[in-house]
Amino acid sequence: MSGVGVAAVAAQVLVVVLGTPLLTGLMRQVRARMEGRAGAGVAQPWRDMRKLLRKTPVTPTGTGPAFRVAPALLVATTAVAAALVPLASTATPVSGEADLILVVALLALGSVALALAGLDTGTAFGGMGASREMTVAALVEPTILLAVFALSIPAGTTNLPRIVEGALHEPARLASPAGLLATAALAVAVLAETGRIPVDNPSTHLELTMVHEAMVLEYAGPDLALVELGAQMRLTVLLGLLASLFAPWGIATGASAAAVALGLVLFAAKVAMLGAVLAAAEVFWAKVRLFRVPELLAGSFLLALLAVTSSYFLGGV
Amino acid sequence: MPAAARGDRRGAAHRDRPVNTVATALAVAAGSAASGSAASLISGRVRAAVVGVCTGVSGVAGCCAGVAALGGARWSAELPWLLPLAGVHLHVDALSGLFMAVAGAVVAAVSLYGVGYSGHGRGGAASRGVQGVLPLFALTLVLVPAAASVSTFLVLWEAMALASLLLVLAEHRERPSVRTAGVWYAVMTHLGLVLLLTGLAWFAAGAGGEDFASLREGAGDLSPAARGGVFLLVTAAFASKAGAVPLHAWLPRAHPEAPSHISALMSAAMVNLGVYGIVRVGFDLLGGGARWWWLVLIAVGGLSAVYGILQAAVSSDLKRLLAYSTSENMGLVLIGVGAAGLFAAAGQRGPAALALGAALLHVVNHSAFKALLFCAAGSVLRATGVRDMDRLGGLRARMPVTAGLFALASLGAVALPPGNGFVSEWLLLQSLIHGLAVPGLSTAIVLPLAVALIALSAGVAAAVFVKALGVSFFARPRSPQAAEARESPASMLAGMGLLAAGCGVLALVPGLLGGALDRAVATAGLTGAGPLTGGGLRVELDGLAARLSPLWVTAALAAAVVLAAALPRLAVRRRSRHVRRRDVRLWDCGGGSPTPRMAYTATSFAEPLQRVFDDVLAPEQDVDVTPVRESAYLVERVRFQHAVPDRVEHRLYRPVLAALAVTGRGARRLAGGSVHLYLGYGFAVLVLLLAVLAVGW
Structure with a gap:
């Protein structure tokens, strides 16, 4: 059990780290095709990453340890989250520790590190990005935790592998009103957490609108490569989390290597499909104003609250 | 559980002997506090050091007494000659031991810090009066939980309030705002005393005795209305001491205006006693109560948590921000206590014990990180003379140790994984989530809302402490005072180091506290539940699939950071090996190098949040445009005023x-x-x- 379990964790992290640029490439390609452009190809983020990593590392004047450590910390928190979330297998050595609240908090730690790095530069852009990022993060938190709450009611635990196994054994839970409402709430929260349209536009560099990009404006070379990798990994892990929670089919529950391999392939396929759908939807959406974002998040909060109450009243707990 | 058994045996052995650890330690604490107070008569630079050492010894002794009580030792004493009419009744059990140990530990570290802080001879903190009162205040902090009769409790409580009032007024010659704060504090703490006196007198009259044992026995004879009335009166007084909204108005005034080591004592040890009072009276003496008591408590806690942290978010005064964050954390604790009462009222001891354990653990964690935060803020204040974050900045390069310690404490305060605050908030969330199994419509409505409020306050807390750390310590100095800051002396750093070590231990091995917490919860009347198991490296909940191993998470994070920093360098071959990091200019949009005035300040950082919560905070803005006399279109002067007053206070x-x-x-x-x-x-x-x-x- 242990050997396959360890291998499953390692494989999850490796697939997320190595596959995440491909997901970004796929999403950009989908978007380009739908907008009538040829696109740069699915492997372009890989080539960008290699180019950035080869450059000389630079330190902007006046920045300190917070600025230097933040990119590695962002990648590290996401990698630990990728190890904990049952993306391909629920029978791993870490499955006892894989708490949903812990995963959410780890991802938040990455945002906090990046916001501090933005403030460390002492530029207007860095502070602006950090301020906006933390505002959005503060408002996303209640939605995410309420969705966690709603999901943990039928399973009776916040332990992720248990929730996923419960859903595998009892697929009717997923189609219940609580499950659907929680899906919708969590999906909006994921959009906000990963800085996608309509909350933030990952490809903008206009000071009026940028959030994440303003925060990391001073990064260059290998540091920028890590920041980009970290941000993309967050998207992969959160999409993977959504897929594990609401479409858990194919996730290995035993110690068989073949099941884990199948789980990995299905994980890649599910995330690729979610990414493609998100990219396609983004073509038709506009980014909302920063001060309209709270309305969007309040809506998703309401959905999460409805999910909790309906799961209480309909679930007959 | 072998640890518990050992503790009980030790306790039994002590009961047999005429003198036990608790008594000895408390006697040492009282003696050294008295000698510290007397030592304030020494003049010269030694005074602060002698007083500090005496206070520290008294803190260590108090902590030892608390730890012994947590280990299972019991001690009670009656000293009829000490107080006219009623006499003094003392009793130490695990619940008082917990609060005693926390207060003692905070006192020990903070008094070491205080040696350096008040040793520079300037200002009111070094004056004879303040140095004379400080040991007594420290002693009352340790002794209040030991009181075992209404009169003893009230005398100690009032002594604590008066001592802290005198200490708040320490710098009244330097700033007039200190006097205003003193008046607010004096009035509110005495209104609290009146409520407490009324409530406890009512209780004692109904129960037919004023020592806690007869209150416990007589509580059942009171009518439900009388019990509810006593609970409401007493809770209002204790919640005001804990800084709960809407009775918090003194806290954001008094805590910032006191000298910083006093602020640390007040915020990390004194406010805890408010929680102690609620737990002692609500659970132990009254033996629990109706649902509505606890719903009121949860509502007060939720309001404090969210309102406190929102006020902290828009505050640009570093110590005021920390004071409001105390309100927030006490709010979280009150939610936990209220949930425990609610579950106990429904007859569910397991979830109740878990919620109370989480609340008590949060008290411990909050004391550790808040004492450190106030001490670090005091170092900044001492080095710069500035509390306004808009005029700080760039301290990371000038005070690296203080900056590092502030960052560590902030990590605890934002309740994110490697920090100590995360463990207790996780437990609190677990207890609320699992509390939904408790039958009743009120739990079904209240618990999700409580979870949402905790999550909102945690989210805003992240923004608050990113602001506090990033704006005060990072970027470049925004004022000459900040540019000339120097690192604090060794004694202050040592005091803060002790607190930091406490934060680290609480963050990495919270399981060590498991047995002690179980015993404290059992003393509060929820016996036999024992929610926390698996002491040592992990926190595991009994009967629930919930487990947290902070040490492993931290190790995994550290390993991943090292890998993430090292692997890209190895994986990619650069054109030239051993490329040094190169210093480059900041991106200046071609407009010349950015000045500190362009950097985001605390006010600008908080602006989006303030806009989002406009309706709650009701900020006041005033733009005053004066045109030149010749033309209405040429502006001579624009005056812009902006303030976010405390709306509840207003x-x-x-x-x-x-x-x-x-x-x-x-x-x-x-x-x-x-x-x-x-x-x-x-x-x-x-x-x-x-x-x-x-x-x-």
Whole structure:
């Protein structure tokens, strides 16, 4: 059990780290095709990453340890989250520790590190990005935790592998009103957490609108490569989390290597499909104003609250 | 559980002997506090050091007494000669031990810090009066949980309030705002005392005895209405001490204006005693109560958590921000206590014990990180003389150790994984989530809302501490004072180092506290539940699939950071090996190098949040444009004012104060100054009383 379990964790992290640029490439390609452009190809983020990593590392004047450590910390928190979330297998050595609240908090730690790095530069852009990022993060938190709450009611635990196994054994839970409402709430929260349209536009560099990009404006070379990798990994892990929670089919529950391999392939396929759908939807959406974002998040909060109450009243707990 | 058994055996052994650890330690604490107070008569630079050492010893002794009590030792004493009429009753059990240990540990570290802080000889913190009162304040912090009768409790409580009031006023010569803060604190703490006195006197009259043992026995004889009334009165007093909204108004005034080591003591040890009072009276003495008591408590806690952290978010005064964050954390604790009461009222001991354990653990964690935060803020204040974050900045390069310690404490305060705050908030969330199994419509409605409020306050807390750390310590200095800051002396750093070590231990091996927490929870009347198991490296909940191993998470994070920093360098071959990091200019949009004035300040950082919560915070803005005399279109001067007043204070306290002033002015007309008039009043009242007596009897 242990050997396959360890291998499953390692494989999850490796697939997320190595596959995440491909997901970004796929999403950009989908978007380009739908907008009538040829696109740069699915492997372009890989080539960008290699180019950035080869450059000389630079330190902007006046920045300190917070600025230097933040990119590695962002990648590290996401990698630990990728190890904990049952993306391909629920029978791993870490499955006892894989708490949903812990995963959410780890991802938040990455945002906090990046916001501090933005403030460390002492530029207007860095502070602006950090301020906006933390505002959005503060408002996303209640939605995410309420969705966690709603999901943990039928399973009776916040332990992720248990929730996923419960859903595998009892697929009717997923189609219940609580499950659907929680899906919708969590999906909006994921959009906000990963800085996608309509909350933030990952490809903008206009000071009026940028959030994440303003925060990391001073990064260059290998540091920028890590920041980009970290941000993309967050998207992969959160999409993977959504897929594990609401479409858990194919996730290995035993110690068989073949099941884990199948789980990995299905994980890649599910995330690729979610990414493609998100990219396609983004073509038709506009980014909302920063001060309209709270309305969007309040809506998703309401959905999460409805999910909790309906799961209480309909679930007959 | 072998640890518990060992502790109990030790306790039993101590009971047999005439002198036990708790008694000895408390005697040492009292003795060294008294000698510290006497040592304030020494003049010169040694005074602060001697007083600091004596206070520290008293803190260590208090902590030892608390730890012994947590280990299972019990001690009670009656000293009838010490206090006229009632005598002094003392009793130490695990619940008092927990609060005693926390207060003692905070006192020990903070008094070491205080040696350096007040040792520089300037200002009121080094004065003889302050140095004389400080050991006594520290002693009352340790002794209040040991009180075992109403009169002893009230005397110690009032001694603590008076000592802290004198200490708050330490710098009244330097800043007039200290006096205002002192008046607010004095009035509110004494209103609290009146409520407490009324509530406990009512309780004692109903129970037929004033020591805690007879209160415990007689609580059942009280009518439900009387029990509810006692609970409400006592809870209002204790919640005000804990800084719960809407009775918090003194806290954001008094804590920032006190010298920083006093702020640390008040915020990390004194406010805890408010929670202690609620737990002691609500659970232990009254033995639990109706649902509505606890719903009220949860509502107060939720309001404090969210309102406190929102006020902290818009505050640009570093110490005021920390004070409001205390309100927030006490709010979280009250939610936990309220949930515990709610579950206990439904007969569910397991979830109740878990919620109370989480609340008590959060008290411990909050004390560790808040004491450190206040001490670090005090170092900044000492080095720069500035509390306004908009004028700080760039301290990371000038005070690296202080900056590092502030960052560590902030990590605890934002409740994110490697920090100590995360463990207790995780437990609190677990207890609320699993509490949904408790039957009842009120739990189904209240618990999700409580989870949402905790999550919102945690999210805003992240923004608050990113602001506090990033704006005060990072970027470049925004004022000459900040540019000339120097690192604090060794004794201050050592004191903060102790607190940091405490934070680290609580963050990495919280399981060590498991047995002690279980015992404290059992003392509160939830016996036999024992929610936390698997002491040592992990926190595991009994009977629930929930497990947290902070040490492993931290190790995994550290390993991943090292890998993430190292692997890209190895994986990619650069054109030239061993490329040094190169210093480059900041991106300046081609407009010349950015100045500190362009950097985001605390006010600008908080602006989006303030806009989002506009309706709650009701900020006041005023733009005053003066045109030149010749033309209305040419502007000579623009004055912009912006303030976010405490809205609760504005709406709730102002009308009351205004009404009191009107009444006072009206009453002045009665006092005409003529002796005949006053004799007439006396006669009229006498006649009235006689008439009442004649009619009534």
